[in-house]
Amino acid sequence: QQQVKQSPQSLIVQKGGISIINCAYENTAFDYFPWYQQFPGKGPALLIAIRPDVSEKKEGRFTISFNKSAKQFSLHIMDSQPGDSATYFCAASPLNNNDMRFGAGTRLTVKP
Amino acid sequence: DGGITQSPKYLFRKEGQNVTLSCEQNLNHDAMYWYRQDPGQGLRLIYYSQIVNDFQKGDIAEGYSVSREKKESFPLTVTSAQKNPTAFYLCATKREAGAYNEQFFGPGTRLTVL
Numbered sequence: 307q308q309q310v311k312q313s314p315q316s317l318i319v320q321k322g323g324i325s326i327i328n329c330a331y332e333n334t335a336f337d338y339f340p341w342y343q344q345f346p347g348k349g350p351a352l353l354i355a356i357r358p359d360v361s362e363k364k365e366g367r368f369t370i371s372f373n374k375s376a377k378q379f380s381l382h383i384m385d386s387q388p389g390d391s392a393t394y395f396c397a398a399s400p401l402n403n404n405d406m407r408f409g410a411g412t413r414l415t416v417k418p
Numbered sequence: 419d420g421g422i423t424q425s426p427k428y429l430f431r432k433e434g435q436n437v438t439l440s441c442e443q444n445l446n447h448d449a450m451y452w453y454r455q456d457p458g459q460g461l462r463l464i465y466y467s468q469i470v471n472d473f474q475k476g477d478i479a480e481g482y483s484v485s486r487e488k489k490e491s492f493p494l495t496v497t498s499a500q501k502n503p504t505a506f507y508l509c510a511t512k513r514e515a516g517a518y519n520e521q522f523f524g525p526g527t528r529l530t531v532l
Contacts (some may be wrong), residue, residue, distance in 0.1 A: 310460070338518050349422075349508050349523035350461075357518075395460060399519035404449065404468070404512075406519050408460030 309333055310398050312409025319416050325383040327412045329396035332377065336398035336407075341370065341381050344393045344411075353394070354381070357401070386416045421445065422524035424509050429529045431496070431503065439494045439527045441509030449512040450492035451521060454478060454505045461508060467492055496529065504531045 311330045319325045329339075337358050342350035356363045356370040356379065363370045369382040383390055396409040425440045441450065449468045453461040463476030467486040481500025486492050496503045506528050510521040 312460075315458075338520075340520065342523075347526070347528075349424075349510075349525045352520065352522065355520065397460075401518050403519060404451070404463075404466050404474075406461075406463070406521060408462075410458060410460045 309407040310396060310409045312396050312412060314412060315410070316413045317415070319386045319414065321386065321388060321416055321418050323386050323416075325386045325390070325414055325416070326380060327394055327396070327414070328378065328380045329398075329409050330376075330378045331398045331407075333398070333400075333407075334377070335400045337401045338399045339370070339372065339379050340397050340399075341368075342395045342397065344395065346393075350395060383414075386414075388416045388418050390414060391416050422509060422511055422522060424507075424524040424527050426527060427525070429527055431529060431531050433531060434498045436495055436497050437529065439496065439507055439509075439529070441492045441494065441524060442490055443492075443509075443511050443524075444490060445511055445513075445522070446489070447511035447513050447522075448489070449514070450486070451510040451512070452476075452482070452484065452492070452494045453508045453510065455508055455526075456505050464494065464507075503529055505529060 340355035341353045343353045344350040367384045372379045399406040423442045431437045451466040452464040465484040467473035483495045509524040
């Protein structure tokens, strides 16, 4: 069963635009929400993560927005660049637990 | 150079053969994980280990086996019982077994069954 639903599957954005990827989860025990960036043929790299005691976390051009009541969280990439073209995965996990659940991924293409 | 090393990068297997994928880390992390990645799907957990000589099954352990004889090493064997082994395999680590679930991934091994 898919415990973390990610959308869209693919996204095309013009250079300088905002990329938005959304995730929804079901398990209320989840309280750690990371985003990973993966380039073709490489392992995923941790990009940014949030815990539910805050509604937003920003690191450079990357921002996570978190809505606990709706059980949704999203990744915003500001001023998107061609180098951001990659697959992005959201994930969710109970805080001190090995049970990490991943979304299916979003393939982002940023056109120059 | 610290990090997670997976070898080989590409692996080809004939049907009926067992193959072993290597994962080594020099981060001194306690926990190690194996995931499988298929196109269009998220990562699925095969096995994980929190301490030496102990490991637990994940969601898709059938047809796979692991060992954790050393803290630095967590090899994965894909056995002939795994019916559809062609996939990208990822090893990950976490600093402490009881810490929040911040996992770091290796570069992956692509396994193809001929």
